Amino acid sequence: MALSTKNILGTKELTKDDIQQILDTADSFKEISTRAIKKVPALRGKTIINLFFEPSTRTRTSFEIAGKRLSADVINISGSTSSTVKGENLIDTARNLEAMSPDIMVIRHHCSGAAELLSQFVDSPIINAGDGSHEHPSQALLDLLTIRSHKGDLEGLKVAIVGDINHSRVARSNIRAMQTMGMKVRVVGPPPLIPVEMERLGVEVSHNLTEAIKDVDVIMVLRIQLERQNQGLLSSLREYSNYFCLTSESLAHTRDDLLIIHPGPVNRGIEIALDVMEGPRSLILNQVTNGVAVRMALFYLLLGEKNANPN
Ligand code: CP
Secondary structure (H helix, E strand, O other): OOOOOOOEOOHHHOOHHHHHHHHHHHHHHHHHHHOOOOOOOOOOOOEEEEEEOOOOOHHHHHHHHHHHHOOOEEEEEEHHHOHHHHOOOHHHHHHHHHOOOOOEEEEEEOOOOHHHHHHHHOOOOEEEEEEOOOEOHHHHHHHHHHHHHHHOOOOOOEEEEEOOOOOOHHHHHHHHHHHHOOOEEEEEOOHHHOOOHHHHOOOEEEOOHHHHOOOOOEEEEOOOOHHHOOOOOOOOHHHHHHHHOEOOOOOOOOOOOOEEEOOOOOOEOOOEOHHHHOOOOEOHHHHHHHHHHHHHHHHHHHOOHHHOOOO
16 A cells, blocks of 8 residues: 655654554564665665755664665765755755656755755655754654554553753654554643644643653653754753753653653753663664664655565
């Protein structure tokens, strides 16, 4: 069954069936990364362009690895080494890349809406690898895969998303995807970091970490985005940490089967204590592993599973 969308611009366009299919396909691809020869011919002859205008460790590398594990040809372009530094705009960049017949393009950009703009000017499918504070759909999908792998089912699970919701594309993509999958979402943080639209979205809001995490199945800790804190929303990082850093003490009254996730990169000791980050409930590196499988699934499903050979 094909996905209901040609592009992956955000989770708000994905149906429950789409998400289920992406997670099921990703599950079936996990095993490929455990083989001695980590490669299948599924996308042989296909060309993937990764266009990254913002720094990235996890997303960029895992999109590249995902393409290569499916035998596609993968080209990586950084904003800083592209002709955008000479003044070429994003639309002209996209059109010129399109003229070289890629089969799919992945884009990360600091401007919200950049992936959607690109999709209006090129024929090949576009995957949004993070646009400003708007969406980061592949991160939300790998988070769901990680949770589903440990809980079996997503329906009815309670999640607390803690931290800088205001600037977080990860939070926005997760809230939409989690609600689509029947999960209940609560956001937790100081008032200046919680956008007003949260309650309208049907999300519970809390400013008390210890209270907000008592009954949840999953805590998603967000990075304080130091590079986007130029509006003076936080008085100090120390004050933020005093109230909202996830520590062993704050976890004292939580469920025994609680899962802790974080999209990375982590500010150690600011939003999460070192012992919690490296403790038995933390799935942070498991999320990174699942990122490869989810991105393989996205390439495979968008590039026409009918023509591909997954073995
Ligand atoms: N989670 C995430 O997007 O990490 P990177 O910025 O390293 O890609």
